[in-house]
Amino acid sequence: MHDIRIVRADPAAFDAALARRGLPAMAGSILEQDATRRAAQTAAQELQARRNQISKEIGQARRAGQESSALEAEGATLRGRMESLEAEAKAADQRQVALLEALPNILDAEVPEGRDEADNVVLHQHGTPPVLDFPARQHFEIGEALGLMDFAGAAKLAGARFTVLRGALARLERALGQYMVALHTGEHGYEEAAVPLLVNDATMYGTGQLPKFREDLFRTEDGRWLIPTAEVPLTNLVAGEILAEDSLPLRFAALSPCFRSEAGSAGRDTRGMLRQHQFTKAEMVSITTPDQSADEHERMTRCAERVLTELGLVWRRVLLCSGDTGFASARTYDLEVWLPGQGAWREISSCSNCRDFQARRMNARFRPKDGKGTAFPHTLNGSGVAVGRALIAVLETHQQADGSVAIPEVLAPWMGGLSRLG
Known part of the structure; x- marks a missing residue:
């Protein structure tokens, strides 16, 4: 607002x-x-x-x-x-x-001009896309060959854009999520929260999903909404509150299912797990003072980058242009990961500084230390990261010539000693 x-x-x-x-x-x-x-x-x-x-x-x-x-x-x-x-x-x-x-946030002055993702600016890159000595396969080819990724079964149960994972692959997805939350809460200072997956109109309005993105959401018959991201309930924890400046920044993390109708994605990424109606994501949210938000944005993005580095993935940070920056964001960094099977960069995380745009909609305020009146805090959110896309990246990056997949060592505590799929 x-x-x-x-x-x-x-x-x-x-x-x-x-x-x-x-x-x-x-x-x-x-x-x-x-x-x-x-x-x-x-x-x-x-x-x-x-x-x-x-x-x-x-x-x-x-x-x-x-x-x-x-x-x-x-x-x-x-x-x-x-x-x-x-x-x-x-x-x-x-x-x-x-x-x-109905109007989006005002863009940061440093956001580059551009019409769409083709005009985004690559800021830096970690690693070099590998050259495999065998034909690289896409994640769905790997998963189906292992007998652990079932799209037909999911379609029978729920229709298109769903997946059933089985056995060690289901465990690998769970391990990825647990690893991410453990990292963000144990080392990055985020407080873990288990949040409702169904929220009311006011909550969706507070973070900017309503009224503009109604068609992208799933709504229940009793008028609640399935969350498209844990950003929605996490950020709204401070809705209507007056916070003490000394309590900021607040940092929350949650691992949750997310639900999106993908209304504008007809014909895009129809194969595999890249664009699903239901997926799991580790989310980070920060509530901070205006003078801290730029540094907090950088910090949050580095937290997400560490996940990708420790998983042994090749990634890059991208500053979104004016035509590609989201509705509530003033400035957004996308983290893109290299997928050898696709031979392409794909987004795996977005970290956004919304400044006071969401706080105004939620009427969230803080009281400065001098005690003079109240001010609107800045809100930030970032994927830390999308678990399904991390699974895709691990499968394609660590695939082996014999069809197996090496499991990153960082996931060992959650994999029961398993170091390879296949």
């Missing part, structure tokens, strides 16, 4: 910021509703002042035994006009909010 004071202060700058995202000018429409609301409120306040005066005059007239019916009639008329003005102000406010809540 945007601060209306920023729109009022410099409408041209606000429209210029929207233009970076390829959006039309909106300041004029927003300020038109703002002016209507303020004018109606001012007029209602003036009428209220007159009503207060009338009440005094009626009291004086009655005490003096004088006729007050004309004053009473005027008061009734004013009351009707006030109700009309209050309704007008409320309607204008609702129209203004509807305009503001």
Whole structure:
């Protein structure tokens, strides 16, 4: 959500910021509703002042035994006009909010210009894509050959974009998730949380999923929503709260199933596990002060990068361009991993600084140490990382010529001594 004071202060700058995202000018429409609301409120306040005066005059007239019916009639008329003005102000406010809540966050000045992912900027790379001395296979070819990845069985149970993992491959997926959470909580200072997988409208609204991304979500018959990421409940833990500055930063981590309709992905990544309706992800969320958020963003991204390094994967950090940065984010780093079977880089983590955009929607605040009023904290979120995509990357990166897959040593504590699939 945007601060209306920023729109009022410099409408041209606000429209210029929207233009970076390829959006039309909106300041004029927003300020038109703002002016209507303020004018109606001012007029209602003036009428209220007159009503207060009338009440005094009626009291004086009655005490003096004088006729007050004309004053009473005027008061009734004013009351009707006030109700009309209050309704007008409320309607204008609702129209203004509807305009503001549909607009994405203002981009950081350093976000590069661009239309889509082709214009993203690679900042650095860890490792070199390996050259295998045998034909590289994709993850689904590996999994099916091992008899441990079952797409037909999943389709029978639930339809397309689901997978059944069996045996050691199911254990490997579980090991990846457990390893990630253990790392983030044990060494990176995140507090583990087990969160609801079903949330209400207000929770989805607070992080920006509603109303814009309604079609990308799954909704239950009783009006709840399946979470698309644990970012949603983790960030909303501070919704409506006033935090002490000394308590910040707050850092939460959760390993949870995630559910997405993939409404805009028809025909994309239809084979394999890359784009599923249900997947598991380790999520990191930070709540911090504005002056700490840039450093926290860097820190969070390094936490995700460590996961990829310890898994022996080849990865790179990418700064998303203006046309590819998400709705709630001011600045996003994507971590992309090299998949030898595909011969391509694929996203495995996104780490975003949302600044005060989500905090305003959630009405989350903190009280500065000087005790003067309250301020909005900054919220950050990052995949630490997507477990299904990590599984894909491990299978394709560590595949062997004989069809087996070497298991990264870092997963040994969760694999019961198993060092190889196959």
